[in-house]
Amino acid sequence: MILYIRNMACESCMILVRQELDKLGIQHKRIELGEVEIRGLISDEKKESFAQAIEPGGLELVDSAEQVLIDKIKATIADYVFNKKNIKQNLSAYLAEELEMEYAQLATYFSGLTGTTIEQYAIALKIEKAKELLAVENKSLKEVAEQLDYKQVSHLSNQFKKVTGIRPSEFKRKGVASRKTIQELGKVG
Template identity: 40%
Template sequence: MKIFIRNMACESCKVVVKEALEELNLHPEKVELGMAETKEDLDAKTKEKLNQMIQKVGLEIVESKGGILIEKIKHYCQEYVNNAEKINSNISEYLQKKLDKDYNYLSNAFSEVTSTTIIMYVNLLKMEKAKEMILFEEHNFTEIATKLNFSNLSTFSALFKKITGFTPSYFKKLKEKRRKAIQNLTKDLKHKN
């Protein structure tokens, strides 16, 4: 049985859902952002218990058709950003293909429920991915722009600044300053002992 879940945004959300399903003696076959699939069908009582368990961390089962569509759009937007380098289409073509619906319909439904556009949502996801790559990976800005499917570095940099308020290089410097500050703290501790 497919269960659509609102607010799943990271790997830890998937872990929470999987553990909750297992605690209810269910057998998850697949747990992805926005969706879980179990071997068993869930009765109303079990579904309510699951919902109560995951609501503790801000997640929620979605049952309305409109809500399910929005979660599917978010899921495929996340998939699009995570695989941007391998996908040779724009987001509108990608969503139309995945959901077999007209992009205008998807876009209007998404905007009506979320008060933002699909493009803005994808750009926010891309900037979160870019921040993650700057903080944890050894990619230069041009490589990051390419991996996130930007046409050039200046387009990436302009959007990064618009969304985060910082240029990519300033954001990277903030990370380095913070790391140096932490190193100084540990040095100070060593000198006191």
Template identity: 40%
Template sequence: MQKIQIKNMVCPRCIMAVENILNEMKIHPIEVRLGEVLVENQLNSKELNSFQNQLEKLGFELLDDKNSTTINQIKTIIINQIQNSDKRNFVLSEFISGELNKDYSQLSKLFSSTTGITIEQFSILQKIEKVKELLVYDELSLKEIAFQLGYSSSAHLSAQFKKVTGLTPSEFKSLAEKDRKGIDGI
């Protein structure tokens, strides 16, 4: 079995795109999930090069060094937690450390030195993009959004939203053109 790590693979559409590439190459994966593909048989160098070329056409890239793989895993954990969370109150550092079975301070230093922002800042940016998405859908109140994303209050969410975007959630909702970023662009 071979595990292949893929950078910028951060959403369900990304999974579908990678599955399409594998199908075109007649490679049948065991599993395709955010940031990685599991295949039963090792890909030979020709298959791996072809796979890499196809991935690059879609803005993905293979991760081959350990540090890049770890950074990608941290990002994937955070994105999954925010996009699919039913755990409202958890400690991010403990969660990431437990998921990767590594010391958080080492993970934090690696992430900061590589990306230029802290894990916490990355998490906040992801949460703000999720808030934007939920505001655009206009199905939940700000209080409900705050609860869903684990904020202590809607005031805390509003303050953080304004600090990151320069707008209050209400101002953002009233904009004709919403300035949203893809989760892979953060």
């Protein structure tokens, strides 16, 4: 049995899910971004208990096939953005390969259900990661550009201003207060 989980987009989320499954005695085969494969079946009561246990962490069980696909697309985009240095494909090829669908289908489906494009969502994720690197890790804009695989610092700076309305240097002075969680980004659409 597979459970699909919305907003599960980082290692911390997977740790939370594993802990809550273990607390409830629910055996699992694998835990990946956005989904958990359960050994056998679980009762509706245990499923509801699990849903309630992960909710404070910003996670949510989903049943809709449409929402499952959107969440898989978002998780795959996050994987691409956060691991770009290790991925040699462009985003469209990576999504098509990972999700085993034509990119045009994915793009149409995503924009139709979220109201934003895959590219806009990926840029928003990159800018949030840039904010983290600038504010939390105190990296320079050049280091951030390199880590996020921007060819030019000016390109990152221009995208940053377009998305946030302020320059990276202004953000650095402002700090963490203007950052968004991945759950808030998920509400782009």
